[in-house]
Amino acid sequence: MFEFAALVMADFTAPKEIGTNPQSLLLLLPVVAAIAVVYKATKLPSISAGNFLKESVVLFCSIVVFMVITALALSGVAWLVTE
Protein backbone atom coordinates (compact mmCIF):
# COMPACT_ATOMS: atom_id res chain seq x y z
CA MET A 1 0.00 0.00 0.00
CA PHE A 2 2.82 2.39 0.96
CA GLU A 3 4.71 1.50 -2.21
CA PHE A 4 1.64 2.22 -4.32
CA ALA A 5 1.11 5.60 -2.64
CA ALA A 6 4.79 6.45 -3.13
CA LEU A 7 4.55 5.45 -6.79
CA VAL A 8 1.50 7.68 -7.31
CA MET A 9 3.15 10.62 -5.55
CA ALA A 10 6.35 10.15 -7.54
CA ASP A 11 4.28 10.64 -10.70
CA PHE A 12 3.64 14.21 -9.60
CA THR A 13 7.28 15.13 -9.11
CA ALA A 14 8.48 14.92 -12.73
CA PRO A 15 6.90 16.71 -15.73
CA LYS A 16 5.38 14.63 -18.52
CA GLU A 17 6.64 14.70 -22.09
CA ILE A 18 4.52 17.03 -24.25
CA GLY A 19 5.63 17.83 -27.77
CA THR A 20 4.80 20.94 -29.77
CA ASN A 21 2.76 18.97 -32.29
CA PRO A 22 -0.84 19.61 -33.40
CA GLN A 23 -2.08 16.76 -31.16
CA SER A 24 -0.98 18.70 -28.08
CA LEU A 25 -3.79 21.17 -28.83
CA LEU A 26 -6.18 18.46 -27.63
CA LEU A 27 -5.05 19.31 -24.09
CA LEU A 28 -7.37 22.29 -24.49
CA LEU A 29 -10.42 20.04 -24.23
CA PRO A 30 -10.22 19.05 -20.52
CA VAL A 31 -9.85 22.71 -19.50
CA VAL A 32 -12.84 23.72 -21.63
CA ALA A 33 -14.86 20.86 -20.12
CA ALA A 34 -13.94 21.99 -16.59
CA ILE A 35 -14.93 25.59 -17.38
CA ALA A 36 -18.26 24.51 -18.90
CA VAL A 37 -19.15 22.18 -16.00
CA VAL A 38 -18.21 24.60 -13.19
CA TYR A 39 -19.86 27.58 -14.89
CA LYS A 40 -23.10 25.68 -15.39
CA ALA A 41 -22.94 24.32 -11.82
CA THR A 42 -22.89 27.89 -10.52
CA LYS A 43 -25.53 29.27 -12.87
CA LEU A 44 -28.29 26.66 -13.13
CA PRO A 45 -31.17 27.31 -10.71
CA SER A 46 -31.55 23.59 -9.95
CA ILE A 47 -29.27 20.67 -10.77
CA SER A 48 -30.87 17.68 -12.47
CA ALA A 49 -28.67 15.16 -14.25
CA GLY A 50 -30.24 15.45 -17.71
CA ASN A 51 -30.58 19.21 -17.85
CA PHE A 52 -27.14 19.81 -16.32
CA LEU A 53 -25.46 17.47 -18.78
CA LYS A 54 -27.26 19.03 -21.75
CA GLU A 55 -26.39 22.59 -20.72
CA SER A 56 -22.74 21.69 -20.05
CA VAL A 57 -22.36 19.92 -23.40
CA VAL A 58 -23.94 22.88 -25.25
CA LEU A 59 -21.54 25.33 -23.57
CA PHE A 60 -18.57 23.00 -24.17
CA CYS A 61 -19.41 22.70 -27.88
CA SER A 62 -20.01 26.47 -28.18
CA ILE A 63 -16.58 27.26 -26.75
CA VAL A 64 -14.82 24.66 -28.93
CA VAL A 65 -16.63 25.79 -32.12
CA PHE A 66 -15.83 29.44 -31.38
CA MET A 67 -12.15 28.59 -30.83
CA VAL A 68 -12.00 26.57 -34.06
CA ILE A 69 -13.55 29.49 -35.98
CA THR A 70 -11.05 31.89 -34.39
CA ALA A 71 -8.15 29.56 -35.25
CA LEU A 72 -9.33 29.28 -38.87
CA ALA A 73 -9.70 33.07 -39.15
CA LEU A 74 -6.21 33.62 -37.73
CA SER A 75 -4.79 30.97 -40.07
CA GLY A 76 -6.47 32.75 -42.97
CA VAL A 77 -4.93 36.07 -41.98
CA ALA A 78 -1.52 34.44 -41.56
CA TRP A 79 -1.85 32.81 -45.00
CA LEU A 80 -2.82 36.15 -46.60
CA VAL A 81 0.12 37.94 -44.98
CA THR A 82 2.72 35.31 -45.90
CA GLU A 83 1.54 34.61 -49.49
Add this chain to the structure above:
Amino acid sequence: MARWQSQENPLPFLFLVGLAGWFVPGGGYLLLKETGRALIIFVTIALTFCLGLYIGSIGTIDPIGARPWYFAQIMNSPLVAIIGHFTARGGYPAYARPNEMGQIYTSTAGLLNLLCIVNSVYLAYLRKTKSTRLGEGPM
Protein backbone atom coordinates in the same frame (compact mmCIF):
# COMPACT_ATOMS: atom_id res chain seq x y z
CA MET B 1 -34.80 48.52 0.91
CA ALA B 2 -36.43 45.35 2.20
CA ARG B 3 -33.18 43.50 1.52
CA TRP B 4 -31.43 45.42 4.28
CA GLN B 5 -34.05 44.67 6.91
CA SER B 6 -32.42 41.40 7.98
CA GLN B 7 -32.75 40.38 11.65
CA GLU B 8 -29.09 39.45 12.17
CA ASN B 9 -25.73 40.53 10.82
CA PRO B 10 -25.01 38.25 7.81
CA LEU B 11 -21.29 39.10 7.58
CA PRO B 12 -19.91 36.28 9.82
CA PHE B 13 -21.91 33.67 7.88
CA LEU B 14 -20.85 35.11 4.52
CA PHE B 15 -17.23 35.08 5.69
CA LEU B 16 -17.61 31.45 6.80
CA VAL B 17 -19.10 30.46 3.44
CA GLY B 18 -16.27 32.18 1.57
CA LEU B 19 -13.64 30.60 3.78
CA ALA B 20 -15.17 27.12 3.43
CA GLY B 21 -15.22 27.56 -0.36
CA TRP B 22 -11.57 28.50 -0.33
CA PHE B 23 -10.40 25.66 1.95
CA VAL B 24 -12.34 22.98 0.03
CA PRO B 25 -13.68 23.70 -3.47
CA GLY B 26 -17.46 23.57 -3.23
CA GLY B 27 -17.36 23.89 0.57
CA GLY B 28 -19.37 27.10 0.49
CA TYR B 29 -22.22 25.38 -1.32
CA LEU B 30 -22.06 22.51 1.16
CA LEU B 31 -22.74 24.97 3.99
CA LEU B 32 -25.74 26.20 2.00
CA LYS B 33 -26.94 22.57 1.75
CA GLU B 34 -26.40 22.50 -2.02
CA THR B 35 -24.81 19.05 -1.91
CA GLY B 36 -25.07 18.18 -5.61
CA ARG B 37 -23.62 21.50 -6.71
CA ALA B 38 -20.81 21.20 -4.12
CA LEU B 39 -19.92 17.68 -5.27
CA ILE B 40 -19.79 18.63 -8.96
CA ILE B 41 -17.60 21.64 -8.22
CA PHE B 42 -15.27 19.73 -5.90
CA VAL B 43 -14.72 16.86 -8.34
CA THR B 44 -14.22 19.12 -11.38
CA ILE B 45 -11.84 21.59 -9.73
CA ALA B 46 -9.85 18.88 -7.92
CA LEU B 47 -9.49 16.87 -11.14
CA THR B 48 -8.38 19.91 -13.14
CA PHE B 49 -5.85 20.88 -10.48
CA CYS B 50 -4.48 17.33 -10.15
CA LEU B 51 -4.26 16.96 -13.93
CA GLY B 52 -2.21 20.16 -14.03
CA LEU B 53 0.13 18.82 -11.35
CA TYR B 54 0.38 15.49 -13.18
CA ILE B 55 1.31 17.13 -16.49
CA GLY B 56 3.71 19.76 -15.19
CA SER B 57 4.69 18.22 -11.82
CA ILE B 58 4.46 20.08 -8.51
CA GLY B 59 7.22 22.33 -9.91
CA THR B 60 4.50 24.32 -11.70
CA ILE B 61 3.62 25.80 -8.32
CA ASP B 62 6.40 28.30 -8.01
CA PRO B 63 5.83 31.14 -5.54
CA ILE B 64 9.13 32.81 -6.46
CA GLY B 65 9.68 32.39 -10.22
CA ALA B 66 6.04 32.49 -11.32
CA ARG B 67 4.35 34.73 -8.74
CA PRO B 68 1.35 35.89 -10.84
CA TRP B 69 0.45 32.25 -11.62
CA TYR B 70 0.87 31.42 -7.94
CA PHE B 71 -1.79 33.95 -6.95
CA ALA B 72 -4.28 32.18 -9.24
CA GLN B 73 -3.14 28.73 -8.07
CA ILE B 74 -3.53 29.51 -4.38
CA MET B 75 -7.23 30.27 -4.96
CA ASN B 76 -7.69 26.47 -5.16
CA SER B 77 -7.01 26.08 -1.48
CA PRO B 78 -4.56 27.44 1.10
CA LEU B 79 -3.04 23.94 1.05
CA VAL B 80 -1.35 24.96 -2.22
CA ALA B 81 0.96 27.07 -0.05
CA ILE B 82 2.33 23.83 1.46
CA ILE B 83 3.31 22.60 -2.02
CA GLY B 84 4.74 26.06 -2.71
CA HIS B 85 6.83 25.77 0.45
CA PHE B 86 8.53 22.62 -0.90
CA THR B 87 8.94 23.80 -4.49
CA ALA B 88 10.28 27.25 -3.55
CA ARG B 89 13.65 25.64 -2.82
CA GLY B 90 13.99 24.70 -6.49
CA GLY B 91 14.05 20.95 -5.99
CA TYR B 92 11.36 20.24 -8.60
CA PRO B 93 12.23 22.15 -11.77
CA ALA B 94 9.63 22.30 -14.56
CA TYR B 95 10.31 23.92 -17.91
CA ALA B 96 8.82 24.58 -21.33
CA ARG B 97 5.52 23.11 -22.57
CA PRO B 98 4.69 20.81 -19.61
CA ASN B 99 5.27 23.72 -17.22
CA GLU B 100 3.01 26.01 -19.28
CA MET B 101 0.25 23.41 -19.50
CA GLY B 102 0.50 22.68 -15.78
CA GLN B 103 0.28 26.37 -14.96
CA ILE B 104 -2.73 26.84 -17.24
CA TYR B 105 -4.57 23.86 -15.70
CA THR B 106 -3.82 24.70 -12.06
CA SER B 107 -4.47 28.44 -12.49
CA THR B 108 -7.73 27.83 -14.36
CA ALA B 109 -8.84 25.56 -11.52
CA GLY B 110 -7.98 28.30 -9.03
CA LEU B 111 -9.87 30.98 -10.94
CA LEU B 112 -12.88 28.68 -11.30
CA ASN B 113 -12.82 28.18 -7.54
CA LEU B 114 -12.71 31.97 -7.09
CA LEU B 115 -15.86 32.17 -9.24
CA CYS B 116 -17.51 29.55 -7.02
CA ILE B 117 -16.47 31.38 -3.83
CA VAL B 118 -17.95 34.67 -5.07
CA ASN B 119 -21.11 32.92 -6.26
CA SER B 120 -21.65 30.97 -3.02
CA VAL B 121 -21.14 34.11 -0.91
CA TYR B 122 -23.64 35.96 -3.09
CA LEU B 123 -26.10 33.07 -2.76
CA ALA B 124 -25.64 33.07 1.02
CA TYR B 125 -26.23 36.81 1.06
CA LEU B 126 -29.47 36.41 -0.89
CA ARG B 127 -30.67 33.71 1.49
CA LYS B 128 -29.72 35.65 4.59
CA THR B 129 -31.63 38.65 3.34
CA LYS B 130 -34.62 36.41 2.60
CA SER B 131 -34.34 36.71 -1.17
CA THR B 132 -34.02 33.06 -2.14
CA ARG B 133 -33.94 33.31 -5.89
CA LEU B 134 -31.38 30.59 -6.57
CA GLY B 135 -28.98 30.90 -9.47
CA GLU B 136 -29.18 34.65 -9.78
CA GLY B 137 -25.48 35.14 -9.32
CA PRO B 138 -23.12 37.89 -10.36
CA MET B 139 -22.44 37.73 -14.11
